[in-house]
Amino acid sequence: MTKKLTWDPKVANVYRKMLPPGPPSKSELKIYERYIKEVKRKRDPKILILGSTAGTRDLCSKYKLAYTSVDYHEVNFRIMGTVLKYKDTGRLIVADWQKMNLNEKFDLILGDIAFHMMPFKDLDKVLVRLKKILKKDGVIVHRSWMRKKGHFKDLAKFLKNEYPKLRKKKIPSFTILVLPFLMYYYDEKKDQVLFAQNLKDFKKFVDRGLLPKKDYDNFDYFLNAYFLPTTYPLKPRFEAKLKKYFKINKILKGADWYRDYALMYVLGQK
Numbered sequence: 001m002t003k004k005l006t007w008d009p010k011v012a013n014v015y016r017k018m019l020p021p022g023p024p025s026k027s028e029l030k031i032y033e034r035y036i037k038e039v040k041r042k043r044d045p046k047i048l049i050l051g052s053t054a055g056t057r058d059l060c061s062k063y064k065l066a067y068t069s070v071d072y073h074e075v076n077f078r079i080m081g082t083v084l085k086y087k088d089t090g091r092l093i094v095a096d097w098q099k100m101n102l103n104e105k106f107d108l109i110l111g112d113i114a115f116h117m118m119p120f121k122d123l124d125k126v127l128v129r130l131k132k133i134l135k136k137d138g139v140i141v142h143r144s145w146m147r148k149k150g151h152f153k154d155l156a157k158f159l160k161n162e163y164p165k166l167r168k169k170k171i172p173s174f175t176i177l178v179l180p181f182l183m184y185y186y187d188e189k190k191d192q193v194l195f196a197q198n199l200k201d202f203k204k205f206v207d208r209g210l211l212p213k214k215d216y217d218n219f220d221y222f223l224n225a226y227f228l229p230t231t232y233p234l235k236p237r238f239e240a241k242l243k244k245y246f247k248i249n250k251i252l253k254g255a256d257w258y259r260d261y262a263l264m265y266v267l268g269q270k
Contacts, residue, residue, distance in 0.1 A: 011225045012079040016054070018222050019174045021262050024055045024112055024143055027254035031264050032110060033059050035141050039108040040065060046106040048133070049090070050097060050114035050142075052080040061086035068102075070095050098125040105135045111142035113230075120191055120231045120241070127245040131269070140246065140267040145179060147232040148261070152180040159210040171257055173215035174222055179261045181219075182232065192229040199224060235263075242267060 015022065024032065036059050039045040047067040049056050057080070060067040067090045071077050077092045093100070097114065109130060115123055134140060152158055158180055166176045185198040199220055205211040233241075242248060246267035253259040 012076050014222055014225065016080060016083045019172050020256060021145065021175065021178060021258055022222065023053060025254050025256050027256060027259075028143060028262065028264065029055050029059065031252050031254065032056050032141060035108060035110075035139060035266070036060060036063060036065065039139075042107055045108065046104060046135075048102075048106040048109045050109070050111040052077040052092075053110075053112045054080045054083050056110045056112065057081070057088065057090055058084045058086055061089045064089060066090070068093060068106075070097060070100050070102075072096055097129070098122060100129055102129075102133050105133050105138070107135055107138050109134060109138065109140040111140065113143060113145060115142060115144060115238075116230050116232055117228070118231065119229075120233050120237075123241055124244075127241070131245045134246075134269060136269055138269065139249070140265070142265045142267070144238065144263055144265060145182065145232055146235055146261045146263050147183055147186060149234055151261075152183040155180060155184040156205065156208070156210055159205055163211070166257060167215075169257075173212075173218050176257070177215070177219050178223075179258050186232065190229075191233060192231050194229055195223045195226045197227065246270065 020028070032055070036047070039047065040063050045065060047060055047065055049060070049067055049069045052069055052071045057067065057069065061084060069077055069090050070093045072094070074092060074094055081088055093102070098118065115126065118126070130140065163176060167173065181195070181198070181202065182193050185202075186193045202219075203216060206213050206216045239248060242265065247270050248265060249268045250266040252264040252266065253262065254264070256262070
């Protein structure tokens with residue numbers, strides 16, 4: 001991650017290949033798709049995507065719906081676009097979400113972990129701007145990784161007892177490890193987690209015989225350049241912030257093993 005706190009090309013290139021829950025899973029994409037199909041019924045629907053997530057962009061393109069993507073850097077949009085299955089129907093606005101000034105209102109706003117890419121105190125700056133550009137009957141659908149107090153704090157026990165069972169179900173190592181890793185290494189004083197910075201310490205579980213080296217290497221491949229701090233406050237605090245600006249209409253989840261730790265918030269105007 002660069003000093004400008006955005007993805008460099010190396011991270012974006014790796015993210016193209018990343019497995020869920022990095023990007024949304026198939027079951028989570030079905031939830032996004034439900035709302036994209038609903039908004040398609042409107043005349044000339046306006047859709048905004050926070051970031052360059054390929055899955056949500058591809059769903060808009062699948063239904064031939066124009067969308068606007070707001071990303072901090074053009075390279076993210078371009079690189080993520082190389083994995084799209086459908087002809088891209090989107091346009092890019094290069095802007096910081098905290099400072100973006102858009103002159104139109106949107107029927108549907110889609111975000112994937114977007115609310116966690118900044119210090120929690122700065123989230124208000126984004127929510128205020130989204131409130132201004134969301135139509136009265138508009139909807140925001142945002143997937144959030146959910147941290148639960150005390151969960152996975154005994155990571156050795158999880159790796160010894162639960163991890164092998166999940167691997168036997170053919171679940172990829174990255175898909176199993178990323179959320180337990182987040183909760184184990186979460187710095188509650190700074191209210192953030194650092195991924196790449198904690199990989200060296202995480203290797204101790206390989207040395208202790210609790211994690212296969214090849215599984216660690218796969219995990220390291222996806223995260224060894226991800227230096228940006230990300231913020232995951234506990235559910236009550238996070239939802240209290242959302243409720244300052246929006247109604248929480250629904251909280252949905254996919255069908256994956258980690259579904260209780262990746263919630264899909266459906267927000268509307270108060």
